[in-house]
Amino acid sequence: xxxxxxxxxxxxxxxxxHAVPPRLHHxxxxxxxxxxxxxxxxxxxxxxxxxxxxxxxxxxxxxFTAANSNSSRSSTSxxxxxxxxxxxxxxxxxxxxxxxxxxxCASIREILHGTTLLPxxxxxxFDFAHDQLFAYLALAAGAAGAxxxxxxxxxxxxxxAASFCVQAYISVALGLAGFGFLALSALVSGFRVASYVLTxxxxxxx
Amino acid sequence: xxxxxxxxxxxxxxxxxHAVPPRLHHxxxxxxxxxxxxxxxxxxxxxxxxxxxxxxxxxxxxxFTAANSNSSRSSTSxxxxxxxxxxxxxxxxxxxxxxxxxxxCASIREILHGTTLLPxxxxxxFDFAHDQLFAYLALAAGAAGAxxxxxxxxxxxxxxAASFCVQAYISVALGLAGFGFLALSALVSGFRVASYVLTxxxxxxx
Numbered sequence: 254x255x256x257x258x259x260x261x262x263x264x265x266x267x268x269x270x271h272a273v274p275p276r277l278h279h280x281x282x283x284x285x286x287x288x289x290x291x292x293x294x295x296x297x298x299x300x301x302x303x304x305x306x307x308x309x310x311x312x313x314x315x316x317f318t319a320a321n322s323n324s325s326r327s328s329t330s331x332x333x334x335x336x337x338x339x340x341x342x343x344x345x346x347x348x349x350x351x352x353x354x355x356x357x358c359a360s361i362r363e364i365l366h367g368t369t370l371l372p373x374x375x376x377x378x379f380d381f382a383h384d385q386l387f388a389y390l391a392l393a394a395g396a397a398g399a400x401x402x403x404x405x406x407x408x409x410x411x412x413x414a415a416s417f418c419v420q421a422y423i424s425v426a427l428g429l430a431g432f433g434f435l436a437l438s439a440l441v442s443g444f445r446v447a448s449y450v451l452t453x454x455x456x457x458x459x
Numbered sequence: 460x461x462x463x464x465x466x467x468x469x470x471x472x473x474x475x476x477h478a479v480p481p482r483l484h485h486x487x488x489x490x491x492x493x494x495x496x497x498x499x500x501x502x503x504x505x506x507x508x509x510x511x512x513x514x515x516x517x518x519x520x521x522x523f524t525a526a527n528s529n530s531s532r533s534s535t536s537x538x539x540x541x542x543x544x545x546x547x548x549x550x551x552x553x554x555x556x557x558x559x560x561x562x563x564c565a566s567i568r569e570i571l572h573g574t575t576l577l578p579x580x581x582x583x584x585f586d587f588a589h590d591q592l593f594a595y596l597a598l599a600a601g602a603a604g605a606x607x608x609x610x611x612x613x614x615x616x617x618x619x620a621a622s623f624c625v626q627a628y629i630s631v632a633l634g635l636a637g638f639g640f641l642a643l644s645a646l647v648s649g650f651r652v653a654s655y656v657l658t659x660x661x662x663x664x665x
Binding site for chain 2: 389392393394395396397399400401404436443444447448451452
């Protein structure tokens with residue numbers, strides 16, 4: 254991701270020297286004008302909802318995987334496989350859930366107080382980069398987890414699958430749903446960053 | 460991805476009714492002014508390079524996986540596993556390579572002739588959506604392929620791994636490198652879309 258980051262950073266010091274047209278906001282201090290405040294609030298609510306959904310699904314996936322552990326010690330080798338599968342899915346979804354929770358707190362704080370935790374451009378870049386990163390992480394864990402679950406002994410297609418297999422499939426699916434919401438919020442926060450870099454406001458379409 | 464799409468689409472018809480400031484280009488016909496033409500050309504070259512790299516890596520991964528097939532029929536069950544692994548990695552990387560090749564052709568055509576194949580906004584949205592989609596696809600295939608390769612019989616950590624295992628690991632790694640370049644080009648084309656939606660030009664920072 255280095256080139257767009259550098260792009261944006263290089264552009265921001267240059268912008269104030271331009272004759273800024275009246276439609277664009279001033280670049281730094283006035284946080285947002287009252288005209289666009291309503292739209293920014295709605296965008297923030299959308300991001301908050303997406304993060305809430307991502308949090309719920311990844312928390313559910315982590316809990317489901319953790320609860321799956323004690324019912325499946327059929328043989329030693331299957332247990333070893335199962336354990337590495339469980340570690341992978343649990344750890345990733347726990348990380349994603351914690352990240353979503355922290356971002357939700359930051360989002361709620363911003364909606365209530367109207368200011369961001371970090372300075373605004375840093376906060377926007379932070380949100381976008383981490384959304385994208387954790388979305389990739391969740392997808393990779395989901396794909397790897399699905400493959401690993403398929404390879405668990407006792408989960409073959411011939412006989413009806415054991416209950417721990419069904420639970421494993423469900424937890425992978427929950428994790429992938431969490432990935433979906435995280436990817437959507439990465440899209441929204443990417444749009445916010447680009448609009449901040451390009452126009453100096455987070456939501457200039459009004 | 461529906462909400463940002465709808466955002467952009469709703470915004471475009473509204474923009475011309477505004478008093479467009481002189482810094483922003485006209486919205487539709489003048490494709491780009493001569494001032495920004497140089498920068499757009501450089502951005503297009505960057506996208507072309509990223510796509511070329513993604514094409515090379517995913518083609519190499521597909522060829523490597525295909526060439527890996529005939530040397531590894533050790534037992535029937537391992538062959539079955541190996542076959543499904545091979546199908547997965549080969550198919551995904553072939554799809555990504557074909558997509559990158561087509562996009563490279565479109566990119567070269569645009570650099571030479573200065574016009575896009577589809578109408579410009581459609582082309583930008585098409586590029587971004589497909590870059591993002593195929594990046595997710597390549598990542599998922601890479602993660603699933605890595606897990607599957609680890610589970611192939613004969614690829615255990617105790618004894619030195621068989622040569623077909625090493626080849627499998629290499630092809631997965633090549634596919635993941637292709638994913639990296641595709642993700643970078645998704646970032647660049649996402650920036651292009653956002654800048655087109657927000658300002659009516661693809662590269663307003665000059």
